[in-house]
Amino acid sequence: MSTAEQNHRLPWKAAAAPAPKSRVRMKKWRFHLSDRLLGWIIPLGILVVWEILARLAVLPPNWLPAPTVIARTIYEMGATGDLWKHVGVTITRVAVGFLVGATAGTLLGGLTGYFSVARKLFDPLLQSLRSVPSIAWVPLFLLWLGIQESSKIALISLGALFPVYLNLSVAMRHVDPKLLEVGKLYRLSSFEMVRRIIFPAVLPQYIVGLRSGLGLAWMFVVAAELLGASSGIGYLMIDGQMTGRAAIILGSVLLFAICGKTTDWMMNAAGTRLLGHRAR
Amino acid sequence: MSRSDLSIDEVRKNQSTSREPPRKCGALDIVISRKMFAGVEGPLTVLRDISLTVQPGEFVCIVGGSGCGKTTFLRILAGLETEYEGCVRLDEQQIAGPDLNRGVVFQEHRLLPWLTVRDNVAFGLSRASSPERSGKVQHYLDLVGLRSFEREYPDRLSGGMSQRVAIARALAGCPEVLLLDEPFASLDALTRIRMQEELLRIWQAEQTTVVLVTHDIEEAVYLADRIVVMSPQPGTIRNLLPVDLPRPRERTSTEFSGIRRAVLDELLAHTVV
Ligand SMILES: Nc1ncnc2c1ncn2[C@@H]1O[C@H](COP(=O)(O)OP(=O)(O)OP(=O)(O)O)[C@@H](O)[C@H]1O
Numbered sequence: 001m002s003t004a005e006q007n008h009r010l011p012w013k014a015a016a017a018p019a020p021k022s023r024v025r026m027k028k029w030r031f032h033l034s035d036r037l038l039g040w041i042i043p044l045g046i047l048v049v050w051e052i053l054a055r056l057a058v059l060p061p062n063w064l065p066a067p068t069v070i071a072r073t074i075y076e077m078g079a080t081g082d083l084w085k086h087v088g089v090t091i092t093r094v095a096v097g098f099l100v101g102a103t104a105g106t107l108l109g110g111l112t113g114y115f116s117v118a119r120k121l122f123d124p125l126l127q128s129l130r131s132v133p134s135i136a137w138v139p140l141f142l143l144w145l146g147i148q149e150s151s152k153i154a155l156i157s158l159g160a161l162f163p164v165y166l167n168l169s170v171a172m173r174h175v176d177p178k179l180l181e182v183g184k185l186y187r188l189s190s191f192e193m194v195r196r197i198i199f200p201a202v203l204p205q206y207i208v209g210l211r212s213g214l215g216l217a218w219m220f221v222v223a224a225e226l227l228g229a230s231s232g233i234g235y236l237m238i239d240g241q242m243t244g245r246a247a248i249i250l251g252s253v254l255l256f257a258i259c260g261k262t263t264d265w266m267m268n269a270a271g272t273r274l275l276g277h278r279a280r
Numbered sequence: 281m282s283r284s285d286l287s288i289d290e291v292r293k294n295q296s297t298s299r300e301p302p303r304k305c306g307a308l309d310i311v312i313s314r315k316m317f318a319g320v321e322g323p324l325t326v327l328r329d330i331s332l333t334v335q336p337g338e339f340v341c342i343v344g345g346s347g348c349g350k351t352t353f354l355r356i357l358a359g360l361e362t363e364y365e366g367c368v369r370l371d372e373q374q375i376a377g378p379d380l381n382r383g384v385v386f387q388e389h390r391l392l393p394w395l396t397v398r399d400n401v402a403f404g405l406s407r408a409s410s411p412e413r414s415g416k417v418q419h420y421l422d423l424v425g426l427r428s429f430e431r432e433y434p435d436r437l438s439g440g441m442s443q444r445v446a447i448a449r450a451l452a453g454c455p456e457v458l459l460l461d462e463p464f465a466s467l468d469a470l471t472r473i474r475m476q477e478e479l480l481r482i483w484q485a486e487q488t489t490v491v492l493v494t495h496d497i498e499e500a501v502y503l504a505d506r507i508v509v510m511s512p513q514p515g516t517i518r519n520l521l522p523v524d525l526p527r528p529r530e531r532t533s534t535e536f537s538g539i540r541r542a543v544l545d546e547l548l549a550h551t552v553v
């Protein structure tokens with residue numbers, strides 16, 4: 001036993017001692033915090049200058065209202081309950097569209113990534129469809145699906161589909177064959193192979209695909225709602241434009257930003273959780 | 281008195297009281313008359329007229345120059361290459377594909393980066409009950425001396441540690457034969473010597489048949505009961521050299537150097553310069 005025990009007393013054990021590690025982490029954390037504070041300086045400065053200029057009526061109020069006016073407009077709309085209705089409608093559209101698009105992207109990506117025949121069949125078509133700017137589909141969707149919800153959902157789904165499809169398909173094709181061979185060595189069934197090797201191997205890139213799919217879903221909901229809607233944040237924008245109230249338009253932009261950022265943050269948190277130690 | 285002062289037979293007697301029951305050792309009966317690959321410039325014969333019998337519990341090392349088909353040979357034994365002329369049998373059973381009765385350690389550790397050390401070792405044990413599985417994992421992590429690292433991920437391990445985890449993973453399925461493809465090639469000299477000692481200890485404790493491919497002649501003389509010398513184009517067995525030195529072997533002894541010299545001469549005789 002003596003030789004074996006000596007073997008464990010190796011230099012890397014000392015390197016893994018907890019004390020220096022936590023100190024390093026602390027330092028990093030403080031560094032990140034100050035980084036973040038730095039990032040706030042310019043936006044806050046702009047807000048203050050903007051507020052002052054608006055108050056001094058240097059900026060025409062119907063053109064660029066003060067930040068506090070925008071905040072108050074949002075607050076008042078929130079108080080009447082109107083705002084929540086519009087925000088709810090938009091979020092629902094994004095959620096449904098994203099789910100449909102991501103599901104289709106996952107199915108197509110998985111299929112083309114796993115079976116090379118499927119890739120040869122579908123990939124050229126999907127690649128060429130991808131190069132069509134998706135807004136170009138709007139007239140067709142309107143013709144087919146009418147001006148109701150379904151055409152908007154279809155547009156959002158289309159936006160979410162491609163990044164999910166592309167990332168998953170490429171990631172599946174690039175799973176390390178050496179790891180696949182390990183699965184073969186242990187005689188995994190095809191299903192087990194997917195569950196225990198392919199899925200964990202593609203997960204990081206799949207999550208990247210889902211995140212950019214969600215980002216595009218938000219871009220396309222704006223397009224869909226600007227092109228004709230009777231509710232939603234995009235409708236608020238059009239309404240603000242019609243009635244000449246810049247505060248509403250700017251407030252809606254702010255709402256889009258907040259909603260998009262929040263869902264992205266949620267997605268990111270879920271991804272980090274799924275990836276465990278690999279997320280860093 | 282350290283364990284290595286005992287003879288193998290004594291060690292094995294002592295081992296029979298340990299937790300794991302003594303396993304059945306595999307006997308290999310290998311006949312490969314021809315193995316071809318479709319190369320860029322037409323078909324390429326990689327192995328030709330190979331026949332070799334490995335006794336149960338024997339430690340065989342395969343040495344040979346780069347590209348002489350050692351990895352291909354081992355992959356056939358593992359069941360990863362199935363298209364060849366010939367027949368490879370393990371305990372009278374023809375090898376038709378991979379199976380848990382053969383453990384494989386590749387030149388790279390091939391650990392799954394998303395699993396902890398413990399889950400990597402348990403990878404092939406999904407059919408076992410959960411207490412049985414954790415018992416085995418503990419046993420083999422103890423054996424390779426990495427029990428305290430069971431919760432770490434592979435990217436936190438050194439090369440030698442990763443290779444030891446790979447060995448533990450290969451052993452966890454209780455294979456009759458352990459196949460190793462240059463497992464210590466990427467390690468520094470000191471770690472390599474330590475790993476060789478550890479592998480001998482594991483072999484003595486687990487009583488498996490071992491087939492190990494190596495570039496390193498000293499490694500072969502230090503470890504093997506028998507050395508298989510291969511020559512390239514097409515890869516075939518040149519000679520079988522028994523190593524009749526008692527273990528632990530003294531790397532600087534005259535007998536050791538003599539055998540090393542003999543293996544080297546054998547290799548050089550078939551190298552076209
Ligand atoms: N999958 C394959 N397809 C085509 N040729 C192959 C394949 N695998 C190996 N070869 C060829 O077979 C020959 C032997 O390869 P092999 O990997 O078995 O050699 P080796 O003895 O293990 O070499 P090394 O010591 O460098 O690892 C080489 O010429 C190689 O090019």
Ligand SMILES: [Mg+2]
Nearest residue numbers: 350351352461
């Ligand atoms: Mg090789």
